Amino acid sequence: MTHTRTIRLMMASAALLTLAGPAFALDGADMMKKLSAAFEVNGTSVTFDKAEANGDVVTASGVKLQVAAQPGESIKIGDVTFEGVEETDGGGYYAETVSFADVNVSEKEDSVSIKDIAIGGLAIPGNASGGTINDILLYESFGTGPMEVKVKGKDVFKIASIESNLTRRENDAGFDFDGTMNGLYADLSEVEDAKAKDAIEKLGLKQIDGQMTMKGSWELESGNLAVEEYALDFKNIGRLNIAMDFSGYTLQFMKALQEANKAAQANPNKEEANQAMGLAMLGLMQQLTFNSASIRFDDASITKKALDYAGSQQGVTGEQLAQSLKAMVPIMMAQLNVPELQNQVSAAVNAYLDAPKSLTISAEPEKPVPFPMIMGAAMGAPNTIPSVLGVKVTAND
Template sequence: MTHYSTKARLLIAGTALSVFASPAFALDGQDLLKKINAAMAVQGGKLTAESIDISGSTVTLKGTRVSPVATPEELTIGTVTMDGVEEDAGGYSIDKVTFPNINASSEGTTVTATDLTLSGVTVPADATTASLDSLLIYEKAHSGPVNVSVGGKTIFAIAETNATTDVADDDTSLDFAFDMTGIKADLSIVDDAQSKEAINALGLTSLDGKITMKGSWTQNDGTVDVEEYAIDFDKVGSLNLAFSLSGYTIDFIKSAQETAKAMEANANKEEAQQAANLAMLGLMQRLTFNSAQIRFEDDGITTKALDYAGKTQNTTGPQMAQMIKAMTPLVLAQYNVPELQNMLSQAVNSFLDKPESFTVDAEPKNPVPFPMLMGAAMGAPNTLPQVLGVKVSAND
């Protein structure tokens, strides 16, 4: 049997007490919320809670509300649960944030959404620095099924939504991706007779599709590269937008948020709008255009649209296509852009003869500052295609 002296027992007891009572092992819920709001102020919005409960590494915000930036209204969220919360160099890391399901009804319309979570959340210690580690970042945002119904009938639904971010090891850039799958819409409920006729003729009484996006952002020069932003619907087609611009830095984001806040705080809304327009004009001068592309890949909608348009003009789809071909160069001639006129006319002809894809590229030899673009647009709009390096093609 082991015997301890009185002094030894007191030392052991004191050590144990100091370990379990140490602030290092107790989460500060108010500090966590304060730092979340400091980061949200940069990106837009404010979070409030009626009470904060802490149990081990789980923090529960009850009676939670969020105020989006430049909006006086608060949105009620309810109980938000944060699991796996740890202090991290003055900030916090959170394994998972779970939001309550949504079930809201108004005037016969009901909206439901389930399985709403954020994973791998990083709350910065200092949100004032112009660097990636000053941002509130999540690794994954997820939503399960979303349903909108009217009178008990579903008119719009989403099966699942996921958004991810991946910060580079050197903290100088991040990749992002987004996908929304199982999008379904019921357009058969449209009452307007003319719209209903067009919907039926185009075969759009029901829509089934998805939205995907992926890209990257670089901290130092604020370059945003959106490689893909595609809206794809079965039996319609896919519309994809890609673009690259520079100057979208954290300082730019903060300035834009400050402008929005100043506009909201000004009671004279007309004066506030004018001031905001001037401020945004100044902000736009920080941006530089690198490239852009718009591409449409047909999945049957073009032929149906030509047939319907032809019917409204007492003619056929093929004849309507020929009319559009003939009108295109005549319409473009008034803009004095001969090179673009020729490219566009050829592309329209090819696409209407065999609808597959239609692409508009803008890729200047060198990046173009936005002030130069605005100057060309106001002073010599016919030079814009050349300034931007615009090219148009079909079925490539």
């Protein structure tokens, strides 16, 4: 009797689990459709042949990216595997890791290859048309292994690895982000144009290698977007870093920008679409405020090479060309009618040409300046812009 009751209980439990199982199973197709919806806010869609779920793993096959601006053309992604997948509040999904098949495209002796492409911590929103932080397609990390481009069987461009991170701040206040492109290499020795080839050889640029780095933050409430570092650093050339800081780039601003972009892409009349996009951008820029910006170049021997080469084209030495530039800069700056800036630029150029170390152009007003004020100054009194923005030019600091 007890044995029979136990068997019946086990059968009932099995039946219950069988009935309940589908309710807890992941819907791979639904996840992919919501992934596509998240891409569509930027004018891109995702198509796939099928998406199968096995536990917390979803495998999508035949994945393609379709850009609205290029109808009829798509980018083949192939199979994509989402691991550690779970549903989130609001009908969204979260995947611990997303891995892609290696890219290997070739045509005769030309080829492109990318290995070890992976995304970590992918959050797919349930409602991509919403206006909160949870309605944005986000990732925690992205990276690739080696990337190579070959032309006629020879390496012309390589990247050792790409790494980027997006860190969500407490209480969803914003994000911190950073990225690195390591082992950036280009071979310019096969350039065919005779004049360009001569310049490349004289400047020592037949092979260049270095890296790119980026670091910044985005505060959602104020829309403060600060790019502290966006730098290209090449051996025997130098390091160029661009930094900027402005406010007003809120979620609402981003959404309006996406809608304007979608409307432009949907318009078959491209001239009309570009005009509409331009007007929309002018309107949106009224919401932004300028805080600061800078461009800095740290020389690593390219300046002297450039002066020597440019001088040789004019039949003078690099030193003689440098002296000519020193004399020309004040004359050119005088046409802008900005005496204070003219003196700064002249002093900085003189110091840099005498001993090339660094050259910096910065703009840091005493108080943040609304973009409409900048635009008004540009149209009414362009020569006041340097003082409005607090522009400074320095060298070797």
